[in-house]
Ligand code: DX5
């Protein structure tokens with residue numbers, strides 16, 4: 001699959017979200033980080049903001065839920081207009097039931113792993129998912145340094161996806177930039193979240209184009 005670049009609005013100006021969402025022309029998805037100050041030590045936005053964002057942009061929304069009890073909340077993000085919803089396996093009580101519910105409501109179902117969570121116990125769950133997110137920083141904040149130690153996990157996950165012949169997207173999130181994206185792509189990632197590397201750039205749309213060129217090199 002061609003590389004997909006998903007700018008993270010966590011690094012955008014929250015007082016100008018509609019403009020910031022529209023500034024990243026050429027982005028495949030808009031990555032929306034939902035944090036509840038329980039699963040991670042930071043608080044961002046919730047369902048009403050996602051509803052407004054969905055109205056403000058034609059770019060589909062990729063909601064990354066860093067929250068406790070995603071079993072209860074994730075379906076509401078589909079109703080709010082998200083086209084892809086990612087829950088953390090560390091927080092989900094029933095990941096298979098939840099993934100099925102997200103799909104049944106019409107969105108892509110995705111599961112995220114924190115850096116210390118291995119992929120191997122979840123091999124049998126992969127057919128239930130449309131995307132797997134491997135965190136390349138500890139979730140909670142933008143602008144952190146990329147964790148190179150996650151590259152072997154990305155590689156092993158790509159091997160599992162190939163072994164089972166699945167159409168599963170493999171997303172990386174955290175510290176993805178001009179200097180790290182090629183390593184992620186080499187390891188087998190095909191969906192790239194970038195917050196500070198896009199919104200910290202003088203021209204966010206140009207940053208998206210540059211990242212895509214590098215990922216496909
Ligand atoms: C971190 C979030 C990321 C964040 C990435 O917990 O999940 O999506 O926005 O920001 P950068 O690209 O700056 O590391």
Ligand code: ZN
Nearest residue numbers: 033064173193
């Ligand atoms: Zn994220």
